Amino acid sequence: MYTVIGSAQNRTFRVIWMLEELGQAYDRIPAKQHSAEVREHSPLGKLPVLLDNGEAITDSAAILTYLADKHGKLTAPAGTIARAHQDALTFHVLDDLESIIWVATRHSFILPEEQRVDGLKQSAKWEWARNLKAVEARFKGPFLMGDEMSVPDILLTHVLNWAYSAKFPIESEVLLAYSKRMRGREAFQRAAASEQAQAA
Known part of the structure; x- marks a missing residue:
């Protein structure tokens, strides 16, 4: 256990x-x-x-x-091309989506007030929207990598849920439908x- x-x-x-x-x-x-x-x-x-x-x-x-x-x-087996693609998607989600929301969140209420940068969230939302389009372009369906669920699906779904609560735009019908399906899993x-x- x-x-x-x-x-x-x-x-x-x-x-x-x-x-x-x-x-x-x-x-x-x-x-x-x-x-x-x-x-x-x-x-x-x-x-x-x-x-x-x-x-x-x-x-x-x-x-x-x-x-x-x-x-x-x-997961795809370690040492395979499929695993390399999976890892690349994992880092894509973490580096280009999650990190943006995390920085914006820190400057919204986590950091001491004197360390926060005003106006950062608007810039972050612009970068988020651009990077989300890149994720959508890589989306194969019904899961991120195709027919099989993998590690980046858990990360992406969690980040999309975080984005919704942080009021970051999800301007993608494909990813909105995907997120809804993932949340419906038992x-x-x-x-x-x-x-x-x-x-x-």
Whole structure:
């Protein structure tokens, strides 16, 4: 059984969703960013943390990749061209979509007021819209890489949900329909219920 250290409404959701897709048992330990409990396993104090036989794995994308490789699901085999394309899409989502929302979020309410840059969010929205078109151009359907769900699907769906709540435009009927389908998956619904229980 895996142990997931994290809290609701952050990247911990990705790991919970992955474990639900894989049908793997897990325990959840609620913890806040930068808490002593988290820093015991994560030098930066960031969530989530996955514990597997006492070994801590940090960074949600790394955790998803580890779980997919370990269980041989939701991934192309390492060392294949298909895996190289999968990894490229993973980095595309993280570098060109998630990072933009994360920077805008930090400058909206996370950083100390004196460190925030006014007007940054509008520029970020412009860059987001441009980069989203590039993702849509690579979308094969019904999943990002084609017929099989893979790691970047969990990342992209989570980022699209984040964009919606952050009021970033999703001007793509293709990706809006895709996101709706992904949210309808049974594993996603179970992960969402787990999140709600944590937030209660």
